[in-house]
Amino acid sequence: MLDDLTLFVRIVETGSLRSAAAALEVPAATVTRRLQKLEHALGCQLLHRSARRMLPTQEGQKYYEQCRPLLLALQQTTQSLDANLNQLSGTVRVLAPINLANGPFRTFWSSFMLRYPAIRLELQLSNHNQDMLGTGADLAIRAGQQADSSFGQRRLGAVRNVLTASPGYLRSCPALSVPDDLQQHRLIVAEPATQWRFVERTSAAVQTLVPQGHFRVNEMQLAVHMASSGIGVLYCPATQVADALQSGQLVEVLPAWQAATRPIYALWPQSRQMPARVRVLLDHLVACAADQALLNEPTAQR
Template sequence: MLDDLALFVSIVESGSLSAAARKAGMPAATLTRRLQRLEAELGCRLLHRSARQLVPSSEGWQYYERCRPLLASLQQATEALDVSLNHVAGKVRVLAPVTLASGVLQPAWAGFMQRYPDISLDLQLSNQREDLIGSGADLAIRVGPLPDSQLNQRLLGRAPTVLVAAPSYLAQHGWPQLPQDLAAHALLLAEPLMEWRLQHRSSGEWVQLPPPAQTRLRVNEIKLAVDLACDGLGILYCPLSQAHQALADGRLQRVLPEWRGDARDIYAVWPQQRLLPARVRALLDYLIDFTAGHPLFSGEAP
């Protein structure tokens, strides 16, 4: 009915059925049938037609005056929505873990904003898994299992985990030779990595170590745990992405290098019921390209 209403407004403004038919790109007979259908649905005659003229009835004028501004408003809303969905501009609000967003993903945010200068990026960082739908955010970065079926998801990569300690700690307390030897060492626990899973590179054997009853440190911020490990306080199980720089410059060393830690999946997620505007799709595509082939998202520690 909405299309027929738009045709009726076009007929009135064009002054004739033939002119309105040419404007709509359809045969005059088709336009006439659709006008008759609209009149039948409304139960009144909208136009007085003769061989020489076409004049709206009183009901037709009333209907035209009320419907014309509604159609104009709808057209403006449609055009605004089209710009929002298809133009790479505006605000993109993202939820992400603190250490991941401010660490290995930092160049991604900078590169994305340089590529798209008309986008405003709103990063909400928290190590707690916030409610994406309730927050109104466009996109979230999640690490680990995704139990929420209301979210679309795209795997960005897998974050390998490693055991590390400072050279000063290992010089003083010795090197563990087996996972079981860790129980005799000072251990630093960084949430959410409370259970340490290790796999032997050659045999494929898995060992899962439950959280020890006593630890030297427990903290819910991985970057701080890495810094304290660098200070020689103990052995830490953490994502390679958080320790790679300290390993590269020698402040940390790999412990039990013949064992590899469990890799954790990293996802981009967004609500199922929402269409992805162009600005959000642009960020998602940028993150996919950024993580593809990146060694810290490969799932395998060297």
């Protein structure tokens, strides 16, 4: 129906079927057929036909005057939407875990904004999964397997968890040889890592612990500080303790048991067409993640 309205307006403005057909790049016979179909649907004649020119009837003139501004408004809206989808400007809203956004992806945000200065970036950081559709987010970074098929997803890498403690703490506490020994230790629980999973490297035996925690916090870097200070044993992503392990402030515990590895994904609503500004952010995110060694270590069981 919309195409037929556009055709009728073009006939009135060009004054002939042939000119309208040429402007729309369709056969003249097609224009005639579609005009007749429109007149039949409306139940009235829209045009006076003559050998030289076609003029609107009284009903046709009224119909033209009502349809033309609507078509122009629709065209302007379509052009505006097209520009919004294809220009590298506007706002991109991203949801991400605090520990990832301020950890392995910390330098990403500045490098992206320096490369695309016309794009405004809004980050909402939380260690709990937020509702993408409810928050109006364009993209989310999530840890763990993502089973919801209503979202598009791109794997960015994986984060290996490690069990660590300070050398001073380990010297003053009972020896650790198996995960069950952790029951005798002071434990630091850093949310969202509230379940500790281990795989024995030789036998592939699995053990899982839900620790109560001598100290519990929802911010990972404070948990790392507490572990470095000798407060207890910490289970956390390797990305959060890489510097402390390298400097010797922390050491890995239970080397015969490998802590779980969690994949990292970028997600976006499949129900929306992805604007160019979101596409370049996703592409830049994938490229930056590929350069992060700690996100590309050999994966273990999740």
